[in-house]
Amino acid sequence: MCIDCGCAERTEQAHHHGHDHDGKTIQVGEDLLAKNDRLAAVNRQRFAGHGLLTLNLVSSPGSGKTTLLETTLRTLRAELRFAVLEGDQQTANDADRIAATGVPVHQINTGAGCHLDAHMVGHGVDHFDLANLDVLLIENVGNLVCPASFDLGEDCKVAVLSITEGEDKPLKYPQMFRAAELVIINKLDLLPHLDFDLETCRDYLRQVNPQARVIELSCKSGEGMETWYNWLREQLAKKK
Ligand SMILES: Nc1nc2c(ncn2[C@@H]2O[C@H](COP(=O)(O)OP(=O)(O)OP(=O)(O)O)[C@@H](O)[C@H]2O)c(=O)[nH]1
Ligand SMILES: [Zn+2]
Numbered sequence: 564m565c566i567d568c569g570c571a572e573r574t575e576q577a578h579h580h581g582h583d584h585d586g587k588t589i590q591v592g593e594d595l596l597a598k599n600d601r602l603a604a605v606n607r608q609r610f611a612g613h614g615l616l617t618l619n620l621v622s623s624p625g626s627g628k629t630t631l632l633e634t635t636l637r638t639l640r641a642e643l644r645f646a647v648l649e650g651d652q653q654t655a656n657d658a659d660r661i662a663a664t665g666v667p668v669h670q671i672n673t674g675a676g677c678h679l680d681a682h683m684v685g686h687g688v689d690h691f692d693l694a695n696l697d698v699l700l701i702e703n704v705g706n707l708v709c710p711a712s713f714d715l716g717e718d719c720k721v722a723v724l725s726i727t728e729g730e731d732k733p734l735k736y737p738q739m740f741r742a743a744e745l746v747i748i749n750k751l752d753l754l755p756h757l758d759f760d761l762e763t764c765r766d767y768l769r770q771v772n773p774q775a776r777v778i779e780l781s782c783k784s785g786e787g788m789e790t791w792y793n794w795l796r797e798q799l800a801k802k803k
């Protein structure tokens with residue numbers, strides 16, 4: 564993973580979020596995960612101070628994270644106060660799509676990096692008024708490997724699996740599906756056109772993570788979306 568491939572190596576920017584460092588490039592071989600966990604704890608404490616529900620959305624590229632966010636924000640923005648952190652290697656495409664919903668959004672470009680880390684998130688949330696938010700949604704870089712290892716200080720990871728990817732993904736990328744408290748199976752509207760076997764996929768998910776909650780839905784047809792909204796409301800109620 565990232566400690567070996569060095570993909571978390573990057574230069575630092577200016578800060579004001581409760582940790583000190585000297586602006587040098589993080590060295591490969593330093594205990595990146597220990598440092599990440601320290602900063603994630605700072606983030607978590609900060610979010611808790613505002614009673615904020617924070618979700619880290621992880622998935623393969625194209626499973627539908629941004630579409631899920633767009634639909635959710637358009638439906639619930641009158642009810643709940645949201646902000647979105649968008650993680651992508653390049654482009655502000657996703658942030659532009661979120662901005663069109665009227666919800667505050669900040670884009671983090673990771674360049675060559677294949678995941679968000681707690682440090683990027685600590686700076687990213689400085690763009691929001693946390694005291695006036697209910698839910699912070701973080702869209703991670705599309706990648707089923709590295710984001711599993713990086714705690715961002717979130718309440719939980721939500722893994723999105725679309726049925727066009729095949730039902731074997733939980734077995735092939737178990738770390739990611741083990742790290743998630745909720746697994747969303749998306750693009751249910753395409754089921755008649757594919758060989759995807761839902762029961763087999765559920766079984767594989769149970770094998771790698773028996774505790775995970777599973778919600779099957781379609782961002783396109785709207786089927787199952789109310790179950791996801793209710794899950795969101797329940798999580799927020801636990802924070803209050
Ligand atoms: N048929 C169908 N298509 C969907 C659904 N949800 C998303 N899509 C399509 O899937 C494609 C990818 O969706 P995105 O929301 O951009 O996926 P993403 O996970 O944000 O992708 P990355 O940011 O690149 O990781 C788009 O063409 C969406 O319109 C769905 O429920 N059904
Ligand atoms: Zn990596």
Ligand SMILES: [Zn+2]
Nearest residue numbers: 575577578682
């Ligand atoms: Zn910093």
Ligand SMILES: [Zn+2]
Nearest residue numbers: 628629657702
């Ligand atoms: Zn996206």
